[in-house]
């Protein structure tokens with residue numbers, strides 16, 4: 001096993017442990033572990049060296065990879081950061097950008113987290129995987145398990161869009177469709193992990209998906225010439241993207257690769273499943289489970305995220321906020337944005353676009369703010385062939 005020069009820390013109770021082997025959650029309080037890098041790791045690459053590499057692993061000085069290791073990769077990351085002048089003009093925003101994560105190898109930003117998690121799990125000796133998903137994480141787990149030459153069992157809701165289900169099967173997943181939501185799938189996945197010994201890749205139940213998601217923030221800073229935008233809108237389900245980006249900005253500022261302030265972070269959810277929006281409005285430290293969650297933006301259908309505490313902290317520390325939009329507004333925004341700019345918006349990306357309107361109206365976002373909206377996945381994954389054909 002490779003000697004790791006990082007450790008794991010639970011920032012809820014302060015517990016720490018070494019990073020060797022397959023870590024899950026804090027053994028004292030059950031909250032997620034976060035990776036903390038030592039002084040030996042950080043100077044691995046200089047800022048100029050980032051330019052000589054490509055993909056998300058170009059940022060390896062901030063990632064859990066020892067100097068002599070190679071990652072399990074499909075070329076994830078380096079997704080386009082696009083100016084969107086027509087959407088901006090429609091809304092009255094002069095400096096609006098979209099980060100298009102649909103361009104990743106598996107059609108969503110889930111590629112980033114699973115590349116990191118599968119890399120570490122294989123290094124620690126994993127021989128099979130299991131994962132509960134609302135959709136896109138299942139595609140990524142299937143693809144990266146295949147890349148590692150190992151089997152994966154995926155539990156997904158029966159309501160998962162058919163094209164997403166087809167992609168999981170194409171990559172060879174042992175797929176189980178269940179009645180219920182991702183929480184129900186999570187219980188089945190944990191039971192299977194106990195029974196079979198498969199490594200559980202669930203959101204925040206291992207420490208490395210967050211590290212992969214961190215590259216959303218590292219890449220954004222690089223693409224903006226090592227500066228940070230004023231505000232970020234992020235469609236939020238389990239919260240790894242939000243938590244990961246917030247960790248990335250803190251680490252970049254600490255390393256003096258960028259100067260602050262960090263962007264204001266806005267969580268966007270569907271009004272059919274908005275536990276984080278409700279908890280933020282209540283000033284709560286934890287979110288209560290959302291009853292009977294439903295939204296067409298399947299990636300946002302996460303009624304009880306394990307990362308609730310970390311997300312709420314990021315929203316408050318960043319002076320950001322949380323907004324819910326309804327399914328009709330997010331669907332319309334996705335299709336209009338796709339036609340305005342030629343960017344294939346997923347419903348989740350549509351939610352983030354739709355949230356610009358209330359945030360501008362309330363004054364939370366100013367017309368000349370530099371705003372980045374995340375289109376977290378590709379729209380085609382949510383369409384069946386023929387969906388848009390005339391009847």
Ligand SMILES: *Cc1c(COP(=O)(O)O)cnc(C)c1O
Pocket residue numbers: 108110135136137203235236237238239240241242299300346348349376377378
């Ligand atoms: C998973 C997913 C989300 C939610 O992401 P988190 O970072 O877990 O909150 C948003 N959009 C899409 C397309 C997803 O697949």
